[in-house]
Amino acid sequence: MLEILTITAPIYLLIGLGYATTRGGLFSRDDLRVLGKLVVNLALPALVFRALAQRPLAELLNVGYLGPYALGTLVMVAMGYGWSRRVMGLSATASAVRAMGMACPNSGFVGYPVLLLVVPSVAGLSLALNMLVENLLFIPLLLWLADRGLARAQGQHAVRGALRNLAPTH
Numbered sequence: 798m799l800e801i802l803t804i805t806a807p808i809y810l811l812i813g814l815g816y817a818t819t820r821g822g823l824f825s826r827d828d829l830r831v832l833g834k835l836v837v838n839l840a841l842p843a844l845v846f847r848a849l850a851q852r853p854l855a856e857l858l859n860v861g862y863l864g865p866y867a868l869g870t871l872v873m874v875a876m877g878y879g880w881s882r883r884v885m886g887l888s889a890t891a892s893a894v895r896a897m898g899m900a901c902p903n904s905g906f907v908g909y910p911v912l913l914l915v916v917p918s919v920a921g922l923s924l925a926l927n928m929l930v931e932n933l934l935f936i937p938l939l940l941w942l943a944d945r946g947l948a949r950a951q952g953q954h955a956v957r958g959a960l961r962n963l964a965p966t967h
Contacts, residue, residue: 804914808907841905845928848921859926867930873900874935878942889946897939901931 818824824832849857877899881892902908904927912920 804911807914808910844905844909844921845925848925852922852925856922857926857929862926863930866927867934870900870930870935874939888950890943890950891946893939893943893946896942897936901935901939902927904928904931 819829874896877896878892881887881895882889885892887895904924908927909920909924912923
């Protein structure tokens with residue numbers, strides 16, 4: 798129990814510090830937007846690039862890791878989407894968004910810090926591999942499902958509408 802606390806306590810302390818500094822007025826809403834953009838657009842991609850650039854290609858194409866991770870995520874997407882559509886009766890778009898929330902973990906902001914505390918030698922590589930699967934497979938799939946549901950609700954054909962949006966306008 799103490800091991801778990803020593804791993805998670807720094808994360809919760811940082812969350813508390815962020816809350817206290819924001820609540821105390823040290824950072825305004827605009828400041829947080831700028832910090833968020835910095836992290837999402839520069840720091841996190843740089844971290845992933847660094848993790849990828851420091852490893853040999855064979856280590857990055859680790860099918861023994863990528864395969865089960867992709868399969869597990871696919872199962873979670875199917876279960877989340879199916880449950881939302883059939884049991885909860887939600888629209889295709891809402892179901893896709895819920896499935897994304899269920900299946901796409903917060904690898905960059907929670908998973909990586911935990912791994913960095915527990916197994917620092919593989920934290921960067923794990924983050925990079927997870928983000929490859931999430932960003933190349935599942936986020937596009939789920940955004941497509943959401944868009945398809947929205948297009949159907951508007952009486953459009955999703956693929957035809959997407960191709961029409963790609964066509965240059967003169």
